[in-house]
Amino acid sequence: MGQAKQFDSHLLNFLSSVDVASGTPLYQQLQTLLLFAIASGKLKPGDQIPPARELANRINANVNTISKAYRDLVVMGLLYTRRGMGVYVNPDMSERCREDCRRRVIANLAAALTQCRTSGLGDEEIKELVAKLLSSNIPPNAPLPSSFSKFLKS
Amino acid sequence: MGQAKQFDSHLLNFLSSVDVASGTPLYQQLQTLLLFAIASGKLKPGDQIPPARELANRINANVNTISKAYRDLVVMGLLYTRRGMGVYVNPDMSERCREDCRRRVIANLAAALTQCRTSGLGDEEIKELVAKLLSSNIPPNAPLPSSFSKFLKS
DNA sequence: AGTAATTGCATTATACTATGATTGATTTGG
DNA sequence: CCAAATCAATCATAGTATAATGCAATTACT
Structure with missing residues (x-):
């Protein structure tokens, strides 16, 4: 057991500002937050973003919901993933x-x-x-x- | 047979300006159009709005889609219906x-x-x-x- | 009165999407 | 080589937007 590995809490806090009752899908809200974070420089090229499991646990959502949010941004080319390692901000797209x-x-x-x-x-x-x-x-x-x-x- | 009864074409044209490819549901687009039409005075208290079947036929949508758009506005109190007659703008709500x-x-x-x-x-x-x-x-x-x-x- | 036409209403079906549960595959670190 | 962390893939479920169809009420015309 023991404490789960802690990710950078600044970013975790930022991504946690989603509104479950807002009507717009959770994964879309996350995508918008990530887009703004990358565009504004809050997320820098090469930075790792929180593992799906950890963010899911943090905001009481399912892993798949987070994964879908990430996956779409990967398809857009904004993020890239390395299996077993994590998800990272693509350096060329900021x-x-x-x-x-x-x-x-x-x-x-x-x-x-x-x-x-x-x-x-x-x-x-x-x-x-x-x-x-x-x-x-x-x-x-x-x-x-x-x-x-x-x-x-x- | 024979030509279907023609409704006021001004309003029909206005309500036909919906975008099927826009992603937002058809019935919501219609509701927004109707809201603005009533709020701006384009639709006056007591005016009849197009029968669901006619509008559905005009914009190639299903009758139920139009009916749902109307029904919600009825629940809000903006419209009222008389079976066999049509749907009308509630005089008290403009x-x-x-x-x-x-x-x-x-x-x-x-x-x-x-x-x-x-x-x-x-x-x-x-x-x-x-x-x-x-x-x-x-x-x-x-x-x-x-x-x-x-x-x-x- | 009575019949047909017009209209809104109700029921059911279907396709899609957002979310969830679970298992597999890949990489790293000791 | 094994354990842990992580993304990926598959399947299931709930909700919703749209569609197909028949029913009920009102009117108009004969």
Whole structure:
């Protein structure tokens, strides 16, 4: 018996910030977290990522769920695996990963903005809303503060 | 035989703008379209929405898929049905629908903004990006114009 | 009244996907 | 050479999106 081998807890903590109740599949959440970690440099080329078993145990998920998340990223070329050893960040892909990541983020933002327009908000209102959102640092899944009520009616 | 009864084609066209290949379920896309239509006033209280069979035939989907989309909105109270007659917009809910819709839109925007931050963009960069996106009217699913390449690297 | 047409509703079936349980294969370290 | 760690592969299960089909209610027209 004895304590299971401990992996770098920074990364473990980061990857543990998944929300089981969020509706989006666990393996997809993990993939997004890993993508951002690689793109931002939090995970460097050659770094080992937590063994599937350990992360699974940590977040009370099944090994296969974690493995699937890893496997897809391996297929994309972002990670590579060495059987018996672990999963590692591919050294050649960080640059491309950052760009892909940004493209996704910008596409998301663009979609959100067109949705704002569709709902009847004008461009100036949208800019004001963006500025207000950026400066007020609302936590995710929190109810909208009353200071935003002017944007609900127009 | 004979031509099937034709429904108001404006609305039919609008509801037909669903993307089968988009990954998100058909019935959810329809629900979002209907929500926005009601919230924006395109669909007025008491208006009839297309019979499930007709819309199903129009977009080559199954009747049950359309019915499920309608049924959920009935449960939410946005629509009501009269068997043999059709599905109608509930007169009492348009106001609340608009607010709920706005909340969802703003929550989406907030999420997109925090993702921008997570990817390393600064607040000023984000504001600039928003202004640029608003003024350049990029179509959905289009590749990012090269004028945005400065936002891919920072 | 009565019959046909239009419509929503209910039941059942199927395919796909996310997750789980388990066993096998490969590498390292002592 | 053996034990431990790790990824890989196979199979099972639950939930969900879609589909096929028949039933029930309402209307319109004769």
